[in-house]
Amino acid sequence: MDGPFGVRVSGPLEVFAVGFGEDLAASGYAPKSGEAQLRLMGHLSIWLGSQGLTAADLDARVLARFAVTRRLLCRNLRYERAVLPLLDFLRRRGVAPLPVPVAGSDPVVVLTVRFGEYLAVQRGLSPATIRSYVSQVTPFLNWRAERVGCDWSGVTEREVARYLTDHVSGRPARSVLVTVNALRSLLRWMFADELIGTRLSHRVAKVQTVTLGAVPQALTPAQVAALFAALPTEGPVRSRNEAMLMLLWRLGLRGGEVAALSLEDIDWRRGILVVHGKGDRTEQLPLPVDVGRLLAAYLSGGRPAGARHRRVFLAIDAPHAPIGTAAVSSVVARAAAAAGIPGPVHAHQLRHTTACGVLAAGGGLVEAGQLLRHASTAATAIYAKTDIAGLAVIARPWPTADAS
Numbered sequence: 001m002d003g004p005f006g007v008r009v010s011g012p013l014e015v016f017a018v019g020f021g022e023d024l025a026a027s028g029y030a031p032k033s034g035e036a037q038l039r040l041m042g043h044l045s046i047w048l049g050s051q052g053l054t055a056a057d058l059d060a061r062v063l064a065r066f067a068v069t070r071r072l073l074c075r076n077l078r079y080e081r082a083v084l085p086l087l088d089f090l091r092r093r094g095v096a097p098l099p100v101p102v103a104g105s106d107p108v109v110v111l112t113v114r115f116g117e118y119l120a121v122q123r124g125l126s127p128a129t130i131r132s133y134v135s136q137v138t139p140f141l142n143w144r145a146e147r148v149g150c151d152w153s154g155v156t157e158r159e160v161a162r163y164l165t166d167h168v169s170g171r172p173a174r175s176v177l178v179t180v181n182a183l184r185s186l187l188r189w190m191f192a193d194e195l196i197g198t199r200l201s202h203r204v205a206k207v208q209t210v211t212l213g214a215v216p217q218a219l220t221p222a223q224v225a226a227l228f229a230a231l232p233t234e235g236p237v238r239s240r241n242e243a244m245l246m247l248l249w250r251l252g253l254r255g256g257e258v259a260a261l262s263l264e265d266i267d268w269r270r271g272i273l274v275v276h277g278k279g280d281r282t283e284q285l286p287l288p289v290d291v292g293r294l295l296a297a298y299l300s301g302g303r304p305a306g307a308r309h310r311r312v313f314l315a316i317d318a319p320h321a322p323i324g325t326a327a328v329s330s331v332v333a334r335a336a337a338a339a340g341i342p343g344p345v346h347a348h349q350l351r352h353t354t355a356c357g358v359l360a361a362g363g364g365l366v367e368a369g370q371l372l373r374h375a376s377t378a379a380t381a382i383y384a385k386t387d388i389a390g391l392a393v394i395a396r397p398w399p400t401a402d403a404s
Helices: 014-026 031-050 060-073 080-092 107-121 127-147 157-167 173-192 221-229 236-250 255-260 289-301 325-339 347-360 365-372 377-386 388-394
Strands: 272-276 282-286
Touching (some): 014 031, 107 127, 107 173, 127 173, 221 236, 221 325, 236 325, 236 347, 255 325, 347 365
Antiparallel strands (some): 272 282
8 A cells, every 4th residue: 555655565554554654744754754664664564464463463572573684684774763653653543562561570660669659749849850869769779689689678777878888989079969868868768668667867978068169150242142153044953943042041941941841831922931940830931022033933934833742842853852951951062062162061051141141230149049030049149159249349358468
């Protein structure tokens, strides 16, 4: 059967060829890319028929076997991930098996899932924080399981101390602090849930960090101009990246907040932008005219038409998935490198630039903290070190030899 891209498919997947071709077209695949996907589908369909298999047999093992054959015969789309668009299409129609979840019999996996549920339900932490905590405690649990086993009731203070000594020494203080806080939270929950019989959380050594040690590095106005000038000169990439940079620079958004914006978060009539920030906080910011103009230009002429996703910023290439925090920061880093700005430069540096700009224009720390939506004044205090004029007022003269 011929699909929309003019590729004939025969075999057990033949009945799905037209639907898959239409799905590719709706997802924004270019004719050449869509044709390649249909040809891959045709090859897989013929191979399934030769093995006496159907779409219902497309599990991980079958796909791995097909990939081996594909690599022997073809030079493109040779690995299992190449079949993911087709596999997703077939799964949405209920004809291909869903992926097998991670085995629930792994004691470490079971424990980390329960810990994550505790952090979400009882602590009310954001998904990003939960992922961070779970990723920090999993190495400890694996380390102990390999050495002693998974009888968690026997966890001791000495084991925790030895793990920290062997695995976090030499790391930056802030990195160690994250690990220690996560372990302390894990041990607190394990004691409350009667998984361990000794209260160990308060015995984990605290890590002291100097919160005001570093001076935030802001970009100069000339560097900001060079950053925008280094973007592609035209096209959807320029339109998207310019809008993202403006949100980072003019509004001081975090990279994750830019990536999380959805179409419903823009209130064009009232000129308001809804921002989903840290700690699951949702806040409203005024949408400046210059920022709104670039957003409108991207949405009307640069954003892929007919995309299924409601996120504002999408990948340029099909299937136009929403971009993540790392991609936002990568846009900044690439533009900075192209502009010759000493690096590394990431998305958060534009946030620093926003705060420093408020102080340079005569604003105070309160105004800077309000713009950055800091939860406490302590978070804004680091910018006091950039306010040279304000510090000069309170600075005492350096003692000289003539001073009595």
